[in-house]
Amino acid sequence: MKIGLLGYGKMGKTIEQIALHRQHDITLKVEKDTDSYALENIDVAIDFSTPDAAVANITKCFNHNIPVISGTTGWLDHYDDVVALCKEKNGTFLYASNFSLGVNIFFELNKTLSKLMKNLPEYDISMEEIHHTEKLDAPSGTAITLAEEILKNSKYGSWTLDAAKLNDLHIHSKRIDKVPGTHQVVYNSSVDTIEIKHTAHNRDGFALGAVIAAEWIVGKKGVFSMKDVLNIG
CATH class of the missing domain: 3.30.360.10 (Dihydrodipicolinate Reductase; domain 2)
Structure with missing residues (x-):
């Protein structure tokens, strides 16, 4: 699976390590404050960026028909708008406040x-x-x-x-x-x-959950949560 990392801070780097260990490829790394990037060579995007960048990142993924996993917090005032846009675009979206x-x-x-x-x-x-x-x-x-x-x-x-x-x-x-x-x-x-x-003892649990969510969501359409991934609740 080809993964794009929207946000390449400490969390993005941990996700990269776990994704590579699970035999995936990281084909895009978007650093902080990067406005221009291409989405042509990825199967799924994992967004751990900043509150200011999250909505734009998610919207860009919807516009390019790329499933997006979002773990960025601090932007949830716009959550309902993002869900509506996902449905309008027949997109694929999973947000979790915590992927552990x-x-x-x-x-x-x-x-x-x-x-x-x-x-x-x-x-x-x-x-x-x-x-x-x-x-x-x-x-x-x-x-x-x-x-x-x-x-x-x-x-x-x-x-x-x-x-x-x-x-x-x-x-x-x-x-x-x-x-x-x-x-x-x-x-x-x-x-x-x-x-x-x-x-939590380290970041690995959060990163592993995000990668598992990305593995699960490819090929699906709609708005999901970690309850869907884990089949709980």
């Missing part, structure tokens, strides 16, 4: 736990996410995905980074050098605490 296979299992655990806790308002819920200092957005896309599922089954109306807002689900975002990604959900009452936590 373990994190996607964690999403399902979070969903199940939030449903079990739905009728127990005596528990206060909080979240913490920790990432490396180079991560541009806060909270992480993964944390937002977790929070949105909790909001469906809790007393909170929205999430917030402001701990002073007592009626919202607080997400505590930390940026610490060389931390690949840690996410924790805490249910706390006066009598006990329930916690679930996922800790």
Whole structure:
């Protein structure tokens, strides 16, 4: 399979290593702030660029009938527009806030736990996410995905980074050098605490999931998620 990497930072380089190990070819590497590039010699694009570049990259793939895997976060205000464009162009699109296979299992655990806790308002819920200092957005896309599922089954109306807002689900975002990604959900009452936590040890899990998604999506049409890839949920 011929893969184009739209974004060739640390994540792009890790994806490259894993893709080559799995016998794929990297036929395009788009560095940061590169506006002009050709898509003629690729079977699928994997976008780990920047929030400012993501929508343009995805749109260009749709216009050239190239399936696109998107792991860039921070641009989701335009997600509905991108989905509409994908359908208009009969394109192929898969976005995930996190491609780690373990994190996607964690999403399902979070969903199940939030449903079990739905009728127990005596528990206060909080979240913490920790990432490396180079991560541009806060909270992480993964944390937002977790929070949105909790909001469906809790007393909170929205999430917030402001701990002073007592009626919202607080997400505590930390940026610490060389931390690949840690996410924790805490249910706390006066009598006990329930916690679930996922800790990434390196970038390899994210990269492997993105390559697996790219392998899965070739030849398909439509809008997909990692649930489709893993056949869960």
